[in-house]
Amino acid sequence: MTSSREYYAKSFDLLQQHHKWFQEAIPLIASENVPSPAVREALATDFGNRYAEGWPGERVYAGCRYIDEVELVCIDLVKKLFGAEFVDVRPISGVVASLVVYTAFTEPGDVMMALSIPCGGHITMGKKKLGGTAGAVHGLSVEYLPLDYEELNIDVDRTKKRIDKLTREGRAPKLVAFGASVFPFPHPVKELAETIHEVGATVAYDAAHVAGLIAGGCFQDPLQEGADAVTLSTHKTLFGPQHGGVLSWEKHADKIKRATFPGMVSNHHLHALAGVTIACAEMLEFGKEYTRQIIKNSKALGQALYERGLGVLAEHKGFTESHVLLIDITKHGDGGSIESELEKANIIINRNLLPWDIKEGRHFMHPGGIRLGTSEITRLGMKESEMEEIAEFIKRVIIDKEAAENVRNDVRDFRRDYEKVHYCFENTTKAYEYVKIR
Ligand SMILES: *Cc1c(COP(=O)(O)O)cnc(C)c1O
Numbered sequence: 407m408t409s410s411r412e413y414y415a416k417s418f419d420l421l422q423q424h425h426k427w428f429q430e431a432i433p434l435i436a437s438e439n440v441p442s443p444a445v446r447e448a449l450a451t452d453f454g455n456r457y458a459e460g461w462p463g464e465r466v467y468a469g470c471r472y473i474d475e476v477e478l479v480c481i482d483l484v485k486k487l488f489g490a491e492f493v494d495v496r497p498i499s500g501v502v503a504s505l506v507v508y509t510a511f512t513e514p515g516d517v518m519m520a521l522s523i524p525c526g527g528h529i530t531m532g533k534k535k536l537g538g539t540a541g542a543v544h545g546l547s548v549e550y551l552p553l554d555y556e557e558l559n560i561d562v563d564r565t566k567k568r569i570d571k572l573t574r575e576g577r578a579p580k581l582v583a584f585g586a587s588v589f590p591f592p593h594p595v596k597e598l599a600e601t602i603h604e605v606g607a608t609v610a611y612d613a614a615h616v617a618g619l620i621a622g623g624c625f626q627d628p629l630q631e632g633a634d635a636v637t638l639s640t641h642k643t644l645f646g647p648q649h650g651g652v653l654s655w656e657k658h659a660d661k662i663k664r665a666t667f668p669g670m671v672s673n674h675h676l677h678a679l680a681g682v683t684i685a686c687a688e689m690l691e692f693g694k695e696y697t698r699q700i701i702k703n704s705k706a707l708g709q710a711l712y713e714r715g716l717g718v719l720a721e722h723k724g725f726t727e728s729h730v731l732l733i734d735i736t737k738h739g740d741g742g743s744i745e746s747e748l749e750k751a752n753i754i755i756n757r758n759l760l761p762w763d764i765k766e767g768r769h770f771m772h773p774g775g776i777r778l779g780t781s782e783i784t785r786l787g788m789k790e791s792e793m794e795e796i797a798e799f800i801k802r803v804i805i806d807k808e809a810a811e812n813v814r815n816d817v818r819d820f821r822r823d824y825e826k827v828h829y830c831f832e833n834t835t836k837a838y839e840y841v842k843i844r
Pocket of ligand 1: 499586640650
């Protein structure tokens, strides 16, 4: 029988092994990043044991003197980074932020439009029958935004026609959600905002993936282009801890605040909020340089993989304008098995549906694609020449079918030069160094 002390020791041992693994791996999951040591310090503070329901200065709990000030600094920084009039930093994740927006702007039974999951949409935008948040939790009836497969972007003309048709059928959308989990090119917010507003719908923009790029001034500016509400995850291209947020206009402040509390959060993960505050200060200082490099790296990685025979999509558009690349790997296997082969070589990516996969009978476990993101490797200080090296490692596994162990040894050696977090004020602690308290 395992003793409590053994469980205790085993848990720490597993945590340390995870850290060691990531120190020796190439992290290419597009939704992930590595926070600075300063953000990790904030995460370990007593803030994470406190409650602060309500708005700063109007809390339901005592003991919030410093918590309130940190939250106000956070709001200030987020307003600066995104040019937003109103900001709520209490939603504890991107999914919760989306639920806040659905609650503030729609009623169950309303029609919402968003991309389908194979076309890059997220489970938050999913239909009821898929168990998605919009359908299964808030009772919205989800209609799909049409995707242009060549351009890997929302088709403006077909979207206008679809809104028109739904309106004629008496099912005009109440909310149209831009944004995606495969988000290589800025969405046509400017081109569609007027049409959407004309039918009385809200323009929502899910910036979970691209929040950092927007804050760095390197993508699009959804609020200026016509969005009513923008939702954030704070840990994808934005390099904070896992948390969420909503950006909007002063006129919508009350309903968003109310949807957040009492609607969606009681405690709002105050240690994470402190971490977001520090990450936003880092973004304000280094965000421009960091996001420019992300985009250079994605384009370079796309080109290097393409030249080595991999089916990187959207070649005619330079592959991507963000941190993400989508690759058709059907010539070499299926997404599921390639994901696990690469993992054996310490290259961490994820399998991904291609927009046409379901129609061609492929399934999420074995889709035709893989998705790569360059945010974390950029944060580790890698530049265009390292993208060539990474492309070569990937080719050796996927195309040459070289034994994963061989490649893993070379990946480990390669990683020794990239142990620190860049684009932050202090980095004496290494990126994946285990913080020891015993
Ligand atoms: C990742 C993601 C989310 C969810 O974010 P969490 O912070 O993990 O809850 C929401 N929307 C999109 C488009 C995403 O890619």
